[in-house]
Amino acid sequence: MSLENNAAAAPAAPSDFIRDIVAAHVGEHKYPRIHTRFPPEPNGYLHIGHAKSICLNFGIAREFGGICNLRMDDTNPTKEDIEYVESIQADVNWLIGGWAEDRLGLKPHGKTPETKTGEGKNDFFLPPVFGTSENERKHSDVKLEPFYASDYFDQIYEYAVELIKRGKAFVCDMTPDQTDEYRRNGKASPFRDRSVAENLDWFTRMKNGEFADGTRVLRAKIQVDAANVWLRDPLLYRIKHADHHQTGGKWCIYPMYDFAHCLSDYVEGITHSICTLEFEVHRPLYDWILESLDLPRPLPHQYEFARLSLNYTIMSKRKLMQLVQENLVTGWDDPRMPTISGIRRRGVTPEALRNFAYNIGITKYNGLTDVSVLEYAIRDDLNKRSLRRLAVLRPIKVVITNYPAGQVEELNATNNPEQPETGWRKIPFSRELFIERDDFAEVPPPKFFRLKPGGEVRLKYAYIIKCEEVIKDAAGNIAELRCTADLDSKTGGATSARKVKGTIHWVSAAHCVDVEVRLYDRLFTEAEPEKDGRDFKSVLNPHSLEVVTAKCEPSLKDASAETRYQFERLAYFALDLDSRPGRLVFNRTITLKDAWAKEAKK
RNA sequence: UGCCCGAUGGUGUAACGGUAGCACAGCAGACUCUGAAUCUGUUUGUCGUGGUUCAAAUCCACGUCGGGCAACCA
Numbered sequence: 001m002s003l004e005n006n007a008a009a010a011p012a013a014p015s016d017f018i019r020d021i022v023a024a025h026v027g028e029h030k031y032p033r034i035h036t037r038f039p040p041e042p043n044g045y046l047h048i049g050h051a052k053s054i055c056l057n058f059g060i061a062r063e064f065g066g067i068c069n070l071r072m073d074d075t076n077p078t079k080e081d082i083e084y085v086e087s088i089q090a091d092v093n094w095l096i097g098g099w100a101e102d103r104l105g106l107k108p109h110g111k112t113p114e115t116k117t118g119e120g121k122n123d124f125f126l127p128p129v130f131g132t133s134e135n136e137r138k139h140s141d142v143k144l145e146p147f148y149a150s151d152y153f154d155q156i157y158e159y160a161v162e163l164i165k166r167g168k169a170f171v172c173d174m175t176p177d178q179t180d181e182y183r184r185n186g187k188a189s190p191f192r193d194r195s196v197a198e199n200l201d202w203f204t205r206m207k208n209g210e211f212a213d214g215t216r217v218l219r220a221k222i223q224v225d226a227a228n229v230w231l232r233d234p235l236l237y238r239i240k241h242a243d244h245h246q247t248g249g250k251w252c253i254y255p256m257y258d259f260a261h262c263l264s265d266y267v268e269g270i271t272h273s274i275c276t277l278e279f280e281v282h283r284p285l286y287d288w289i290l291e292s293l294d295l296p297r298p299l300p301h302q303y304e305f306a307r308l309s310l311n312y313t314i315m316s317k318r319k320l321m322q323l324v325q326e327n328l329v330t331g332w333d334d335p336r337m338p339t340i341s342g343i344r345r346r347g348v349t350p351e352a353l354r355n356f357a358y359n360i361g362i363t364k365y366n367g368l369t370d371v372s373v374l375e376y377a378i379r380d381d382l383n384k385r386s387l388r389r390l391a392v393l394r395p396i397k398v399v400i401t402n403y404p405a406g407q408v409e410e411l412n413a414t415n416n417p418e419q420p421e422t423g424w425r426k427i428p429f430s431r432e433l434f435i436e437r438d439d440f441a442e443v444p445p446p447k448f449f450r451l452k453p454g455g456e457v458r459l460k461y462a463y464i465i466k467c468e469e470v471i472k473d474a475a476g477n478i479a480e481l482r483c484t485a486d487l488d489s490k491t492g493g494a495t496s497a498r499k500v501k502g503t504i505h506w507v508s509a510a511h512c513v514d515v516e517v518r519l520y521d522r523l524f525t526e527a528e529p530e531k532d533g534r535d536f537k538s539v540l541n542p543h544s545l546e547v548v549t550a551k552c553e554p555s556l557k558d559a560s561a562e563t564r565y566q567f568e569r570l571a572y573f574a575l576d577l578d579s580r581p582g583r584l585v586f587n588r589t590i591t592l593k594d595a596w597a598k599e600a601k602k
Numbered sequence: 603u604g605c606c607c608g609a610u611g612g613u614g615u616a617a618c619g620g621u622a623g624c625a626c627a628g629c630a631g632a633c634u635c636u637g638a639a640u641c642u643g644u645u646u647g648u649c650g651u652g653g654u655u656c657a658a659a660u661c662c663a664c665g666u667c668g669g670g671c672a673a674c675c676a
Contacts, residue, residue, distance in 0.1 A: 015616085016615095020618090039676095040676095041675085041676050043675090043676080073676065075675095075676080076675060076676075078675095079675070079676085176673090176674055179674075180672095180673085180674095183672080184672070213674080214674060216674095217674055226605090227604065227605050227606090228604095228605055228606075228671085228672090229604085229605075229671070229672040230605095230671075230672080232672090235673095235674055237674090238674035239674080240674080254674095256674075256675085256676090257675070257676050258676095261676085277606095277607070277608090277669080277670060278669095278670055278671065278676095279670095279671095279676090280606060280607060280670075280671080281605070281606055281607090281670075281671050281672085282671085283606095304607085306608090306669090311613090317676095359614080359615085359625065359626080360614060360615080360625095361614070361615050361616085362615095363608090363614090363615070364607065364608060365607095365608055365609070365614090365615090365669090366607090366608075366668080366669050366670080367613075367614060367615090368613075368614090369613070369614055369626095370612085370613045370614070370626065370627070372613080372626055372627055373613080373614065373625080373626050373627085375626090376625085376626055376627090377626095379638090379639090380639095383638075383639060384639095388636080417636085417639080418639070447637095449637080450637090458635050459635090460635055460636070461635070462635090464635095491635075496635085500635090501637095502635095502637080503634085503635045503636065503637095504636090505636075566636085566638085568636050568638085569636045569637080569638070570636090570638095592636075592637095592638050592639090593637090593638060593639090594637075594638085595637045595638085596637045597637090598637090599637075
């Protein structure tokens with residue numbers, strides 16, 4: 001096969017402005033190796049917006065033979081928690097598993113940067129361990145863990161001291177309000193011209209815990225009236241007498257994001273530091289800090305792209321936390337949540353999420369992506385992989401009056417028409433069945449080609465039946481349908497080729513199993529829940545979860561958590577972790593496209 | 603208000619001075635023992651005004667609109 005053919009056969013390689021930059025750097029051998037990082041703050045669960053970033057950063061590492069470090073950006077102990085550290089690791093492993101897990105940069109447990117001394121000052125470097133799968137890591141003697149910005153608190157502190165010595169940082173005693181006001185007005189702090197010795201002394205005393213929270217900060221000395229406010233002598237360190245989930249009580253001063261982030265990137269040898277657009281105005285500060293320290297190794301650079309916005313959902317961690325804390329959902333992993341753990345629990349696969357990330361692309365334009373793009377990626381993936389099964393969500397009883405009582409036939413049903421190699425299974429047929437309530441209409445609307453009085457319909461994999469009689473209870477509700485079957489119409493039978501317009505699904509009443517089915521729908525009724533400042537809680541969808549007891553074909557008793565199912569003509573489903581033996585719970589991942597629903601509306 | 607960034611069909615994106623393409627959505631049809639999938643066709647677009655050029659979505663200027671930042675959060 002020629003190279004051209006190969007290229008044509010392979011899925012198109014992702015291309016975007018960041019990858020173009022990286023490709024150019026690779027072309028000119030600018031770095032020995034491409035090194036990205038994914039640096040979440042462990043103050044909440046990861047959501048689909050983070051998934052976009054993970055796919056970008058690990059995708060680049062994968063495509064250019066590089067590495068992507070997982071790093072906890074944990075510089076604010078009062079907002080962070082070990083629960084989030086753990087969920088982040090699980091979500092990242094799940095999303096990159098089997099795809100880029102060999103590009104995941106981790107470090108040996110407890111390891112901190114190596115120090116190299118030269119020209120009278122220290123250089124710090126913490127190389128990654130990579131190239132192992134999650135499974136290999138689990139069975140290895142060396143316990144690996146993510147990187148933590150908190151691992152560099154000693155080094156970051158030393159860099160702060162160095163900045164002071166260079167006359168580029170000072171301790172400021174103003175109150176937060178004063179600082180605010182001075183910065184807004186471009187006025188210099190009265191403490192700006194303290195001597196190096198003085199600053200060193202104050203900063204040491206800050207570290208030693210002599211002062212209360214908020215009474216002093218370390219600030220960079222850049223330009224008090226800079227047009228870019230992030231250059232107006234920004235804060236580098238603040239006092240917080242708080243225990244840290246990683247460093248415990250060791251510190252009472254913590255570096256600010258801007259100071260810690262660029263230096264963490266440097267210490268890890270990151271080449272391309274990719275973040276979202278709101279950090280664009282911070283880039284001059286990112287560069288200023290690294291350049292002011294006159295560091296010996298190549299410096300990392302920051303690149304920004306637009307964060308993901310999806311309609312019919314919200315993405316802010318703070319607001320997602322509100323949903324959790326106010327019990328508007330069952331938890332961070334509620335299948336209605338846009339969190340990675342919620343999406344996973346819903347039954348979406350990592351491949352589907354990655355395809356979605358690939359399809360939406362990377363730009364600097366802040367758009368609003370239609371959820372239908374996500375839904376398409378999910379359906380496309382599930383259509384190819386899911387096992388077909390018959391299940392009735394809202395049953396109505398059918399009796400085949402010309403079918404012998406007590407007789408049972410085992411009929412062949414295909415597992416997945418998209419993948420014939422998945423074979424067939426048997427499903428039992430008998431005189432009494434359940435069909436879907438929506439598949440019968442006493443007064444059929446136009447173009448309704450399902451079951452109606454006197455009408456015929458194909459029972460999937462079984463016979464063509466005709467509705468002879470509608471039996472109602474005292475209240476006038478339909479209790480039972482009495483039908484006759486064309487007993488020659490079974491697959492392979494004499495009249496099996498007869499054309500009937502509709503085919504419906506069914507289960508045998510005597511053989512079916514009851515399962516709990518959770519029917520999820522979008523969490524919000526409005527495309528833009530927060531449009532014009534409206535409270536997102538006022539547009540929560542009251543029908544985002546409906547629970548029914550469904551009747552399933554017996555093979556579903558052996559359902560596994562890894563397998564995805566399509567209940568034919570309805571939707572895709574996955575086993576929920578609430579399932580117990582004999583008490584299965586299925587989550588509806590996503591419905592099938594429903595052309596009839598659209599037609600019926602007309 | 604200052605600074606930064608952006609603008610291509612309904613939505614998301616491609617075109618890197620040379621035929622505006624793709625995906626989703628929509629619409630119409632074919633096929634169908636899933637009203638799914640698949641297949642075919644199709645509606646809709648370069649924010650505006652100037653300029654440079656043989657040629658502008660692309661380069662330049664001005665304007666318009668949108669977003670971000672102005673936390674001892676990240």
